[in-house]
Amino acid sequence: MTQTCPSNYPTKFEPAISSSETCPDYFRWIQQDLKVWQETGITRETLERAKPNAHFRIVIKSGRLYVDHYDKAYQTRDVFTIWGILQLLRMYPGQVPDLELLFLCHDRPGIWKKYFRKEDNATWPPPPLFHYCGHRDAYDIVFPDWSFWGWPEVNIKEWNKLSVAIKEGNKKVKWKDRVPYAYWKGNPMVSIARRNFMTCNVSDKYDPMVRLYVQDWKTETRAGFKGSNLEDQCTHRSMIPMEHYWPIRPNNCVDLKFAVEWGNNNTDKAQVIGRQGSEYMLKNLEMNYVYDYMLYMLQGYGKLMKLDVTVPENATEVCSETMACPITDGGLIRQCMHDSLVMSPSVKPACNLPQPYEDGELKRFLQKQENAEREVEKWTDEYWEVQSKILQQ
Structure with missing residues (x-):
């Protein structure tokens, strides 16, 4: 009721059971998305170059979350993105390292590869920007969509209920x-x-x-x-x-x-x-996998930090209580938060992260996709050639 975050959150993750489950294959894109910063790491200067594209900054320090807002996101995209990360901290206490990240809430990517060349020291490495959408021609770091925790403006339930x-x-x-x-x-x-x-x-x-x-x-x-x-x-x-x-x-x-x-x-x-x-x-987009994906992404990203993680003066500490408790009129926002609230830490560890793609393996994977597209295009063109001949008879 005092609108402050509790000081008695669990700080250690102590699973009751072990897990030998391997994460779905799409987890391999975590390492691929972060690969561009493996050699250089992420310095303060590199990080701050993402700020002009960001709606907000998130700082996680000692398991607590702080937000510095720059621009209002469309509807409640920012609200439920932040809410989702808070639930991750409740599910895996003490497992997310200290880090700073900048987040873009628009539909389209913000860090296009054509503007960042490795041979150009002035633009390399690209600024790290978290985002819902990826593209083969962009460096945006893909993160789960806000609507996994609900999209109240359009009456879309949180994912457990919706699925x-x-x-x-x-x-x-x-x-x-x-x-x-x-x-x-x-x-x-x-x-x-x-x-x-x-x-x-x-x-x-x-x-x-x-x-x-x-x-x-x-x-x-x-x-x-x-x-x-x-x-x-x-x-x-x-x-x-x-x-x-x-x-x-x-x-x-x-x-x-x-x-x-x-x-x-x-x-x-x-x-x-x-x-x-x-x-x-x-099967592969159950909420436990969504949280596991977030965990591994933030752990991998945190290892790249080459800066002192600092809470900005304008940042505000947020937690589930300060986000949900002030909403006393019921409504869909509060309902989505209620339905998606993580009540206690997970009883088991995250799934086991699969090995990252090797360069040759990734090339073959992308070539397989391209070959499938070309095959369908060939079928389509042949079909319409036959139809055209029939019409001409």
Whole structure:
């Protein structure tokens, strides 16, 4: 009630049971994301060059968390990112080293590789910036999305509840009874590629076999989000071959149509792939893995610190109590915090971190992805060549 952080938090992590579980393969990207600073480490000068892109700075010192805000993030992205890190400290007390990090809450990456060259001493190494999104042409350090702990503005539950709801929603309509069209719903205004794809809804030459819907969040807010529950959208067939997704070239409506044609003509294969994609998400993105990923990322990042970790004068100490207790009017923000609160330290240690990618191994992995994309493009082009010849006869 005094709005101060308790002094009796656990400071040591003492798991009751051991763990021999290996983390999912995507954990290998932790080492890959941090690799660029392995030789130089992260100095004060290097870190501060990320500040112009950051919404806030987080300082963790002796297991306590401090925040220095620079700019207001969209909605509560910053709030639930900070909340998530606080829950990590509660789950693994004493396991996160002293560190400082800068965080960007926008949609797009902020540290593009083309502006940072190793041969240019003035720009190397790139500034470390934590962010929700990664890109093969950016150095942003990928960190779990804020919505794992809830997105109250759009009535998205924290992930433990939402994943269960999606799993149940997936059972509502059998695969064979689902609408045999491609489906997407979202805000097209945040991306040129999205806006261009909205034109794929209509064609005077053929049935485009896609259903693309504009998600108007203002209207949904007024209507109480009746049309935006994710678990209610499992009514369309997946168009994912290969393994978990089907690559679509930008600004290419015919790619979408062929993807749906393939899925409808190969329903057994498409269903298997769709199931694999769903199972991968529900199994490998459990919240314990989200926290383990955060833990290993912050531990690896902390080892790169070549500076004295300092709490800025303008920073404020925050904890679960000071963030949640002042919210006394109920509502979705408080509900998300309540649902995602870590009540006690984990009874077991984090999963075992897999070995990082070796250069040759990573190259083969990326080449495999590229080959899969090229193969689908080849199928698509051949399909449309045949269709064109049929129309000309």
